[in-house]
Amino acid sequence: MKKLYFVIVMLVAGTAVFAQSDRKAFSFDVGGELAFAIGDFSKTHSVGIGASAQAEYALLDQLSLVGHIGVNNFFGKSLGQGTNYKNAQIVPLRVGAKYYATDNFHAGGQLGAAIVRFTTAGVSSRTAFAFSPQVGYQFGEAFDATAKFDVYAFDGGTFTSFGVRLAYILGGR
Template sequence: MKKYFLLLLILFVLHLSQASAQWKGFSLGPYGELAFPTGDFQKNFKLGGGVGLNADIRLIKKWAATGSVGYMYFRGKDVTDENGTRYKVKDLQAIPVRVGVKYRPIPLFYLKLEAGSANYTGKNYSGSAFLLSPGVGLRVLGFDFQAKYEAWMKDGTKGFWGLKAGWNF
């Protein structure tokens, strides 16, 4: 079933990429990202990773609207509590949905601010967290490289530095 879903997603992206060539100011494409947990989040989780689909729509002059949906995974660490008991923290999986704006002060370089929700999936965590994500990026031809900080806020803050790379059609 997952193979068929992936095949349909790839065909859909390819179809939109050909159509987007006719839609000036609109781009769509896949991305991958690495996430480096910080603060208390770092105490319980290792390096994270994710994939997803990003879209941009040019607004006026140097401004664009942006949005993405993806999948993030953080592996839990083996930790020791204050009583000396070792246990394994359960892995964290989420589907972040982000919307925001991008501002290009000069060609190729942009600043962005996104907000949305990280919807926890799997059997270990439930619910969703509010997310906020400022960042900077470089877009050369169709390649998009981004550095960001992202905070998921629910019962405390789960924050991480992220490096994101993608291709926009």
């Protein structure tokens, strides 16, 4: 048992040493997003495209705080027989954390609020609780690719999507 404990401690310590980086204390990136509506949201909407900006502040060598703002447009579906759903726009404003398991691989989560605008019987805008677990990889000094699961919960429904964000890190990391 002591040997197993020793091996686990060495693996964790080795990962922590390997993950040391020379990241800047503050970075800013802009990116494009592609998302696919899932769950009940996919019955009325299909693909979403958008843009976002994100600021990152390194608290520790492996842990950062992030702030995110964006806009996404999900295209409405046409179900025939005169049933056409209008596009839905979502404007998320989230804060969260990002943990770097290695110098390039990261995982994290964000939560906050979003303005969700859609048309059912007239135009409706709602404020939603926004949550987004994420995993990603930074390529070199300037590019980041992140896979994310977005949840927007509001009175009367929930919109969910799975997407990818490709970002350019301004000034490198």
